[in-house]
Amino acid sequence: MTQRLRIATRTSALALWQANDVKDRLEALHPSLLVELVPMVSKGDKILDVPLAKVGGKGLFVKELETALLDNEADIAVHSMKDVPMEFPEGLGLSVICQREDPRDAFVSNHYEKLADLPQGSVVGTSSLRRQAQILERRPDLQIRFLRGNVGTRLGKLDAGEYDAIILAAAGLIRLGERARINEFLLTDDSLPAGGQGAVGIECRTGDRAIQALIAPLHHELSAQQVLAERAMNKRLEGGCQVPIACFAIHQDGRLWLRGLVASVDGKRVLRDDIRDDVSQAEQMGVALAERLIAAGADKILAEVYANA
Numbered sequence: 001m002t003q004r005l006r007i008a009t010r011t012s013a014l015a016l017w018q019a020n021d022v023k024d025r026l027e028a029l030h031p032s033l034l035v036e037l038v039p040m041v042s043k044g045d046k047i048l049d050v051p052l053a054k055v056g057g058k059g060l061f062v063k064e065l066e067t068a069l070l071d072n073e074a075d076i077a078v079h080s081m082k083d084v085p086m087e088f089p090e091g092l093g094l095s096v097i098c099q100r101e102d103p104r105d106a107f108v109s110n111h112y113e114k115l116a117d118l119p120q121g122s123v124v125g126t127s128s129l130r131r132q133a134q135i136l137e138r139r140p141d142l143q144i145r146f147l148r149g150n151v152g153t154r155l156g157k158l159d160a161g162e163y164d165a166i167i168l169a170a171a172g173l174i175r176l177g178e179r180a181r182i183n184e185f186l187l188t189d190d191s192l193p194a195g196g197q198g199a200v201g202i203e204c205r206t207g208d209r210a211i212q213a214l215i216a217p218l219h220h221e222l223s224a225q226q227v228l229a230e231r232a233m234n235k236r237l238e239g240g241c242q243v244p245i246a247c248f249a250i251h252q253d254g255r256l257w258l259r260g261l262v263a264s265v266d267g268k269r270v271l272r273d274d275i276r277d278d279v280s281q282a283e284q285m286g287v288a289l290a291e292r293l294i295a296a297g298a299d300k301i302l303a304e305v306y307a308n309a
C-alpha cells in the first residue's frame with residue numbers, strides 16, 4: 001500500500017518553497033511515499049497593516065497549522081523556526097530541525113551597495129523591532145519605515161521607490177532565488193539575527209512514531225543545537241521575533257558560542273552579552289544568558305516595549 005504524508009504549510013511563496021523542499025527530500029528518501037501539501041492561510045498572513053508587535057499573541061503563523069495536526073488533517077507542519085513560539089499545544093512538538101540556511105540579515109537597495117553608504121536621513125524599510133533597534137543604534141539619522149508582507153511584496157515596495165533600502169533575512173531571499181538582490185550581508189555584530197532565523201523546523205504529533213521515523217533523516221543536529229540555545233534564551237525572556245531581542249549561536253572549536261541582545265526600539269539602550277559552553281549545555285546556556293541580560297536591565301527595556309506597542 002502506498003503511504004501518504006500530508007504537510008501543513010502557509011501559502012506564502014517562502015512557506016511553499018520550504019514545504020516543497022521537505023516534500024522533495026522525503027520522496028527521494030522514501031520512493032513509495034506519496035507526499036501532499038495542505039496549504040492554509042494563517043492569522044499572521046491576514047493581518048498585514050500593523051507591526052506584529054502590535055497584533056499581540058504568540059504563534060500567529062503557526063496556530064492554524066497546529067490545529068490541522070491536532071485534527072488529523074495533516075501529519076507534519078513545516079515552519080520557519082523564527083516564527084515558532086516556545087510552547088507547543090499538548091500532543092504536538094518539534095521533531096526535526098533541518099540544516100540551517102545563511103542566518104544573516106541582508107541589506108537590499110537599488111541605489112546603495114552597503115548600509116554604510118546610505119546618506120543621512122535615508123528611509124529604511126523593516127517592521128522588525130530587532131532590526132530597527134540595531135540600525136538606529138549605529139545610524140540614528142536613518143528613518144525606519146513600516147514594511148510587512150511576503151518577501152515578494154517587500155521587494156516590490158522597494159522597487160516602487162517607497163524606500164532607499166530594506167532589510168530582510170538572507171535565507172528567504174536565497175531560497176526564493178533572489179540571492180542576486182542582496183547587496184550586503186550584514187555582519188552579525190551589526191545586526192544580530194533573531195533566534196531560529198534561517199532554520200526550518202518540522203512539527204508533528206508527539207505520539208506519531210511512524211511519521212517521526214519517516215522525517216528523522218532530515219534532522220541536522222548541529223543546527224538543532226544552535227536553535228535550542230537561541231530558543232532557550234528567547235523563552236526565558238518570553239520574547240520572539242516580534243520584540244527587539246536577538247540571539248545567535250554558532251559552533252566554535254567544538255563548543256557553542258551564543259550571543260544575545262536586548263534593545264530599546266530607538267536603539268539608544270542596547271544590552272549585549274555572550275556565553276560559551278559545551279554543546280550538551282545548549283539549553284542551560286540560553287537560560288543563563290537571558291538571566292544575565294535580565295540582571296543588566298533587559299526586563300525593564302522589554303516592559304517599555306510592550307507598554308508602547
Ligand SMILES: NCc1[nH]cc(CCC(=O)O)c1CC(=O)O
Nearest residue numbers: 080082168169171172197198199
Ligand atoms: N518573520 C517572517 C519571516 N520568517 C522567516 C523569514 C525568513 C526565513 C528564515 O528565517 O528562515 C521571514 C522573513 C524575513 O525576516 O525577512
